[in-house]
Amino acid sequence: MKAANHKIAELLSVRSVDKIKSFAVLIDPDKVNFDTFPAFLKSAEQHGVDFFFVGGSLITDYSIRELVAAIHDHTNIPAILFPGSSLHIDSSADAILFLSLISGRNPDFLIGQQVVAAPLLRQSGIEILPTGYMLIESGRMTTVSYISNTTPIPRNKPGIAACTALAGEMLGLRNIFLDAGSGAEYPVPGPVIAAVRQTVTTPIIVGGGIDSYEKAFAALEAGADVVVVGNGIEQNPELLPEIAASVKTFNSQLLKA
Ligand SMILES: CC(C)=CCC/C(C)=C/CC/C(C)=C/CC/C(C)=C/COP(=O)(O)OP(=O)(O)O
Numbered sequence: 129m130k131a132a133n134h135k136i137a138e139l140l141s142v143r144s145v146d147k148i149k150s151f152a153v154l155i156d157p158d159k160v161n162f163d164t165f166p167a168f169l170k171s172a173e174q175h176g177v178d179f180f181f182v183g184g185s186l187i188t189d190y191s192i193r194e195l196v197a198a199i200h201d202h203t204n205i206p207a208i209l210f211p212g213s214s215l216h217i218d219s220s221a222d223a224i225l226f227l228s229l230i231s232g233r234n235p236d237f238l239i240g241q242q243v244v245a246a247p248l249l250r251q252s253g254i255e256i257l258p259t260g261y262m263l264i265e266s267g268r269m270t271t272v273s274y275i276s277n278t279t280p281i282p283r284n285k286p287g288i289a290a291c292t293a294l295a296g297e298m299l300g301l302r303n304i305f306l307d308a309g310s311g312a313e314y315p316v317p318g319p320v321i322a323a324v325r326q327t328v329t330t331p332i333i334v335g336g337g338i339d340s341y342e343k344a345f346a347a348l349e350a351g352a353d354v355v356v357v358g359n360g361i362e363q364n365p366e367l368l369p370e371i372a373a374s375v376k377t378f379n380s381q382l383l384k385a
């Protein structure tokens with residue numbers, strides 16, 4: 129067993145306290161083209177991507193190990209598992225978002241998958257990032273809502289989101305992830321992010337439907353510490369430098385203030 133390491137947890141927490149924002153790119157293992165992936169990875173590194181999140185609600189092509197190896201071969205960017213289930217674990221990753229789906233009431237995603245994964249994770253020595261995962265309603269049914277069989281929090285109820293995040297923090301979860309769901313029609317609303325920001329002190333990760341400079345900037349302004357972008361970049365790789373610029377501009381404004 130490897131010694132417990134808290135490198136990424138510490139980075140997330142220090143950056144959150146210092147109000148330095150981060151950019152995470154979601155890599156869907158089913159959608160990676162291994163011929164063009166090295167060039168994509170180099171471009172991600174050049175543009176200052178902070179983290180890769182690797183995962184999906186439903187993975188049909190078990191290429192996580194190969195994918196993480198490519199990330200390690202071509203970049204120094206941490207590969208963090210973003211699992212849809214306990215089947216999506218690979219010990220070669222740098223860390224795992226140890227999610228509990230606290231916006232839902234499905235015991236399998238609140239604690240069931242975690243019980244199955246716990247002994248494997250302990251053996252792997254991978255860094256554990258205990259994370260309260262909250263789905264926010266985003267216009268149409270998302271893969272994650274369907275697969276998890278859970279109802280997202282209504283997008284016009286920031287109070288429910290804040291109380292859910294607070295309960296997660298009180299339970300000891302160290303990060304809160306507000307997700308509109310991959311390919312969401314509408315991203316997580318600013319007032320929902322702001323209400324959670326005012327309520328908890330943990331780092332806040334926000335994703336789902338962020339497909340422009342402005343949407344990323346709005347999420348950061350509302351209080352997100354990390355913005356996650358997947359689908360938008362899959363569809364248009366030019367979005368990667370655009371989001372990177374949004375995060376950089378936000379961070380440089382902060383330095384000048
Ligand atoms: C802790 C362990 C081992 C498992 C956690 C299991 C839990 C609680 C998962 C939460 C629910 C879930 C299914 C999360 C998956 C989130 C994810 C990686 C989404 C990425 O997007 P997709 O939902 O795959 O969308 P596409 O349809 O665009 O591919």
Ligand SMILES: O=P(O)(O)OC[C@@H](O)CO
Pocket residue numbers: 154307308309310311312334335336337338356357358359360
């Ligand atoms: O694919 P997108 O819509 O960018 O969403 C990213 C991630 O938050 C999904 O869980």
Ligand SMILES: [Mg+2]
Pocket residue numbers: 156183184185186310
């Ligand atoms: Mg997917």
